[in-house]
Amino acid sequence: MEARYQILLIFYSLGLLVLIWQFTRRGLFRPAYALLWLLTGLFFLFFSIFRQLVPILAEYFQVSYPPSLIFAGAIGFLTIILIHHTVLLSMYSNKNKDLAQDIAILEWRLEQLEKYTDQPVAIDAETSTEIENGVEPE
Amino acid sequence: MIPAFNEEATIAKVVKDVKEILPETFIAVIDDGSSDHTGEVADQAGAHVFTLPYNIGIGGAVQTGLRFAKREDFDFVVRIDGDGQHFPSDIPRLLQPVMSGEADVAIGSRFFYGGWKADISIQRKMGIYLFATLASALSGKKITDPTSGFIIMNKRSAEFLANNLEQDYPEVDSRVSLVRAGFRVLEFPVEMRVRQGGVSSINTIRAIYYVIKVTLSILIAKTRNYI
Numbered sequence: 001m002e003a004r005y006q007i008l009l010i011f012y013s014l015g016l017l018v019l020i021w022q023f024t025r026r027g028l029f030r031p032a033y034a035l036l037w038l039l040t041g042l043f044f045l046f047f048s049i050f051r052q053l054v055p056i057l058a059e060y061f062q063v064s065y066p067p068s069l070i071f072a073g074a075i076g077f078l079t080i081i082l083i084h085h086t087v088l089l090s091m092y093s094n095k096n097k098d099l100a101q102d103i104a105i106l107e108w109r110l111e112q113l114e115k116y117t118d119q120p121v122a123i124d125a126e127t128s129t130e131i132e133n134g135v136e137p138e
Numbered sequence: 139m140i141p142a143f144n145e146e147a148t149i150a151k152v153v154k155d156v157k158e159i160l161p162e163t164f165i166a167v168i169d170d171g172s173s174d175h176t177g178e179v180a181d182q183a184g185a186h187v188f189t190l191p192y193n194i195g196i197g198g199a200v201q202t203g204l205r206f207a208k209r210e211d212f213d214f215v216v217r218i219d220g221d222g223q224h225f226p227s228d229i230p231r232l233l234q235p236v237m238s239g240e241a242d243v244a245i246g247s248r249f250f251y252g253g254w255k256a257d258i259s260i261q262r263k264m265g266i267y268l269f270a271t272l273a274s275a276l277s278g279k280k281i282t283d284p285t286s287g288f289i290i291m292n293k294r295s296a297e298f299l300a301n302n303l304e305q306d307y308p309e310v311d312s313r314v315s316l317v318r319a320g321f322r323v324l325e326f327p328v329e330m331r332v333r334q335g336g337v338s339s340i341n342t343i344r345a346i347y348y349v350i351k352v353t354l355s356i357l358i359a360k361t362r363n364y365i
Contacts, residue, residue, distance in 0.1 A: 097194050097305055101202040104168070104188040105209070 009048035017041040036084060040077040047073075139203035141196055141287075142220030143170040146179045152218065153183035155226040160216075166206065167220065170199040176220070196287075197308030204291075204300035215296040217289045224288045228328045232290045241324040242295040243316055246288030250327030261342075265349055269310045272353065276360040277317035282325055284310045295321045302364065304355055307348060311355035319364040 020041055024034040047054060047070055058066035140156070142149050149167060156165055167180035171193035181187045188202055200217060207215045214236060218224040224246060232244040249266075258266075269284040287309060291299065295316060302315055316323050 093305075097198050097201075100190050100192065100194050101198065101205055104190045104202050105206050108186060108188050108206075 006048060006051055009051075010045065013041060013045035013048050017045065033084075033088075036077070036081050040074075040081065043073060043077060139166045139168065139200070139207070139215055139217050140180075140185070140220045141168045141170060141199035141203070141217070142172065142176050142180065143193060143196070143199070144172045144174045144176060145220040146172070146174040146176045148222040149176055149180045149185075149220045150183040152220055152222050152226070153180055153185045156218070156229070157184055159226045159229055163216075164210075164212070166203050168199040168202050170194060170196065195306035197303050198305045200308065201300060201303045201305075204296050204303070208297050208300045211293075212296070213293050215291045217287065217291075219287045223330045223332065225329060225331075228288070228326075229290070232288070232326050232328070235324060235326075236290050236292050240322075242292050242321040243323040244290040245283070245286050245313075245323065245325050246328035246330070247283035247286055247325040248328065248330045249282040250325055252282070261345060265345070268349070269352060269356070272356050273310055273313050276356055277314045279317055279323065281313055284313055286325075288328060288330075298364075307352050307355070310352050311359040314356050314359040315362070315364060318359065318362075 017038065020029065020034055020037045023029040024031055029037070054069060055066045058064075058069050061069065063069050140149070140152060145152075153165055153167065156163070165185045167177070167185040167187050169177040169180065169187055169189045171190050177187045177189050188206065190199060190202065203217070204215060214233065216229055216233065218226065218229070228246060232246055235241045236244050249270075266283070266285055270281050273281045273284045289309075298316070298319055298321065299312060302312075302319075304311055313323065
């Protein structure tokens with residue numbers, strides 16, 4: 001029964017690692033962001049294989065209920081991942097704001113340019129050629 | 139500079155009033171992703187309209203103007219609200235101390251002489267009192283109207299704020315950060331009207347979030363290092 005549980009845990013950890021690997025391989029995860037997840041997966045795999053380490057560690061840290069050590073470790077990893085996500089989210093929302101501001105400023109400058117040249121600035125090569133040849137773009 | 143979010147009812151008058159007082163000035167309306175015709179109305183009134191692709195918050199909108207001012211190397215930046223609550227006729231009086239170098243930043247205060255205006259709700263008074271107390275304590279300067287959006291900046295302070303401004307509700311904590319960064323911030327008494335139209339961006343549900351968020355921002359502004 002103990003062994004069955006261990007096999008289940010090993011499969012779970014391997015499944016997690018394979019999933020992360022596949023996500024990264026297909027470009028759904030950027031490798032830099034997959035790193036923390038891989039470490040989490042390896043943490044689970046390590047302790048599901050070397051299960052006998054858990055009570056030893058628990059004794060060392062004077063934890064009366066050994067599995068709670070694994071929970072603590074898991075929560076620790078998840079917390080780090082979540083903090084990492086908040087950092088990334090803040091960074092991207094900041095960059096997003098900068099881009100929105102750039103768009104507003106560039107759009108204004110483009111309008112000035114269009115007023116100055118008295119014709120719309122071409123949006124693609126085809127239109128550009130049409131304007132050069134004196135054809136009024138649609 | 140006039141940040142505006144859905145202010146089509148009032149923006150034209152604000153722009154025209156400013157134009158009358160300061161005919162030579164570059165008037166920028168930052169349309170913060172309005173869903174009404176704020177941008178068109180402001181354009182027809184003779185302002186330069188900067189259209190943000192979506193709503194990014196008042197601080198982000200103001201920052202757009204500040205970044206543009208920095209780019210164009212403007213000497214002074216005046217920020218007033220688009221809802222018509224500020225009197226553009228006050229601008230020259232507030233601009234004077236900044237132009238003369240007496241202050242880096244001049245801010246119009248409704249409560250300069252103490253006392254409350256009758257038309258402000260009790261919740262708002264409580265919020266303003268809390269922020270005034272906090273911002274005064276943390277900046278070491280007496281601040282009577284911490285949420286005022288009537289601000290006049292010289293080049294240096296405008297540039298500082300272009301780099302250090304909260305994306306939403308930036309007024310209160312920028313008071314602390316400006317003082318901490320060594321800028322001379324002076325308040326001047328002004329009258330303000332109740333908004334002349336449109337809807338305030340702060341409704342009841344947001345008020346609680348507003349208070350907590352701004353309090354946090356003030357504390358952060360106090361502890362952050364400004365170079």
